[in-house]
Amino acid sequence: MNAERKPRRGDLFELTLERFDERGDALGRAGEYAIELARAIPGERVRAEVRWRRRNRLGARVAERLEPSPHAVEPRCAHFGSCGGCSFQSLAYAAQLEGLHGLVERAFRAQGFGAELEITPVEGARELYGYRNRMEFTFSNRRWIARDEPPGAEAGFALGLHAPGLHSKVIDVAACPIQPAAVDRILATLRSAARARGLEPWDQRTHTGLLRHALLRSSRASGEILVDLVTSRDAPGEVEPYAQAVLALHPEITTFVQNVNTRHGQTAQGERERVLHGPGFIVERLLGLSFAVSANSFFQTNSAQAERLFGLVRELAGTRGDERVFDLYCGTGTIALVLAAQAREVVGFELAPSAVADARANAARNSIGNARFVEGDVLAALGREPGEPDVCVVDPPRAGLHPRLLPVLGALAPRRIVYVSCNPVSGARDARALAGFGYRVRQVRPIDLFPHTPHVESVFALERAP
Ligand SMILES: C[S@@+](CC[C@H](N)C(=O)[O-])C[C@H]1O[C@@H](n2cnc3c(N)ncnc32)[C@H](O)[C@@H]1O
Secondary structure, eight states: OOSSSOOOTTOEEEEEOOEEOTTSOEEEEETTEEEEESSOOTTOEEEEEEEEEETTEEEEEEEEEEEOOTTBOOOOOTTBTTBOTTTTTTBOHHHHHHHHHHHHHHHHHHTTOOTTSEEOOOBOOSOSSSOBSEEEEEEESSBOOOTTSOTTOOOSOEEEEEETTEEEEEEEOSOOTTSOHHHHHHHHHHHHHHHHTTOOBOBTTTTBOSEEEEEEEEOTTTOOEEEEEEESSOOHHHHHHHHHHHHHHOTTEEEEEEEEOOSSSOOSOOSEEEEEESSSEEEEEETTEEEEEETTOOOOSBHHHHHHHHHHHHHHHOOOSSOEEEEETOTTSHHHHHHHTTSSEEEEEESOHHHHHHHHHHHHHTTOOSEEEEESOHHHHHHHOOSOOSEEEEOOOTTOSOTTHHHHHHHHOOSEEEEEESOHHHHHHHHHHHHTTTEEEEEEEEEOSSTTSSOOEEEEEEEEOO
């Protein structure tokens, strides 16, 4: 390329990729330009073709792979490359953890936190495959066709995952190695039994067809498996024999439910649910507590790492038994219930009514009498709650804490705030803002709940200065 002019679409650069960003794109440099591109890993040398330029940033695609990364490993999944789900399967796990650590480190340093803030190495998962306890697959009459398939390959039925950036096509997933193998076998039967019975998959353009999604959940502790079949209408005459055919081959399915979604939007959450077999939920155990998980409950998707995450929260909360604890954005109350044994009282605050109902049921299931759950927007609900907490846990969605919550927290003045962050950028921003209310953070503890993806959780305690 001519060094005089600015890069433009179609220009080629040779570069070695250095790291990845929070979306999973690989980043490198060419002179004064930062280049980002998908489907590449740190350490790899590529020829990149420019697609766009914004000031000194270039977006590119891999035109040619020149040298493999020293951190490259063989991906286990047959759909790697076409399915966008676990983009780092080809990157050695140690390099994944280093990259995740870099994301957390950069987010906090960008907020002005210096060397006095320790960011511990990312606590890696012990199970890199088979760890996901919830997968949602889509039925479609438009199967995504791989380049190497023979012409005329049948494309009218698929049960799998959307091809990245291609929402009209679905990859027919034979096996998904991040879920347990037992669930893979059920996925295969759901497909073959539907085809054998001539059940029609959903057509996203004409909004016709019966089968829309199959949501599969499993419990690591009990081995129970839940199948949630999402259909476009009730159709009991078709759905019930189909469910019975699948159940006959898989006695390990402990619950089979049907959710009916008559709307056009592609969501697995139905307007009504019918239990076709079993109690309608499975039971998972974490840190000695048991949790009922139904088709539409929120539950952490990696049980083994969730247990370690909640253990970390308990350690950082450091309660002894006489404290009042608030759990803000409490979901189904898992953290609140874990902390209840070492607190005088725990109060959870949550917007979603179904999550609050689950939280209350889970408290009763574990005979926990000192936990209460308040439904509503956290700001409004906190305003109605009398008294102050000694310790506050916050686990907000990716956007982080609502800006108006920061002064409210400052006024409540708990002596410690334990922050569980699923987005280091918003977590670091909130830690900086809370410093303005007298809170200090000394250590950030990242933990990986989603191996092979760019997502990372971080937990940190903010102490109120005396
Ligand atoms: C990251 S999840 C928390 C998960 C929870 N700690 C658990 O492990 O089950 C964030 C939760 O915040 C809730 N939420 C989002 N906005 C909220 C708001 N304005 N007020 C209260 N809860 C909210 C969501 O419904 C969701 O359950």
